[in-house]
Amino acid sequence: MKRGMWLAALGFAALAGTALAQGDVIAERRAGLKRMGGHMDAIKPVAESRGDVKALEPRVDDMIAWFRSMPQRFPEGSSTGDTKALPSIWSDRTGFETADARMVSQLEVLKKAAADGDAAAFATAFQATGPLCGACHRNYRAR
Numbered sequence: 405m406k407r408g409m410w411l412a413a414l415g416f417a418a419l420a421g422t423a424l425a426q427g428d429v430i431a432e433r434r435a436g437l438k439r440m441g442g443h444m445d446a447i448k449p450v451a452e453s454r455g456d457v458k459a460l461e462p463r464v465d466d467m468i469a470w471f472r473s474m475p476q477r478f479p480e481g482s483s484t485g486d487t488k489a490l491p492s493i494w495s496d497r498t499g500f501e502t503a504d505a506r507m508v509s510q511l512e513v514l515k516k517a518a519a520d521g522d523a524a525a526f527a528t529a530f531q532a533t534g535p536l537c538g539a540c541h542r543n544y545r546a547r
């Protein structure tokens with residue numbers, strides 16, 4: 405096969421791959437975000453009752469890993485389909501990534517409090533965490 409044909413064939417395969425991956429990427433990020441909601445629901449009563457915050461460390465670790473991967477879960481072209489992602493994610497990429505980076509930093513504070521078994525510090529950090537979910541949703545997620 406001539407070089408040009410190979411390139412054309414490769415290009416087609418890449419396009420087909422993108423179309424397939426897009427449905428997956430939306431379903432996967434939505435499932436991940438649902439899991440993040442589950443973590444927050446599970447953490448809340450423990451934080452508020454100054455319970456065993458050390459036991460929450462694995463949940464916080466999962467959240468840190470997930471939010472670190474968040475920008476790549478919103479690739480160009482994944483704005484349509486079964487998604488509430490707003491076009492502002494792509495038109496204001498810096499703002500979106502900044503909102504995500506804030507989330508990760510806050511979760512690192514939460515993790516330290518969990519690792520230290522410091523329930524008071526954990527409760528304070530948790531109070532500052534929820535609003536960062538809402539701050540991103542306000543600008544980048546459709547109601």
Ligand code: HEC
Nearest residue numbers: 434437438440441444487488489503504507537540544545
């Ligand atoms: C950097 C931005 C950003 C941050 C931070 C963020 N979210 Fe979201 N969230 C989104 C976007 C965008 C969607 C819509 C995703 C889609 O429909 O493709 C979403 C959707 C969701 C959903 C709906 C998932 C579904 O069923 O479709 C839940 C639940 C959720 N987020 C929980 C959270 C929680 C809890 C936090 C904080 C711990 C959080 N999010 C932080 C941007 C963010």
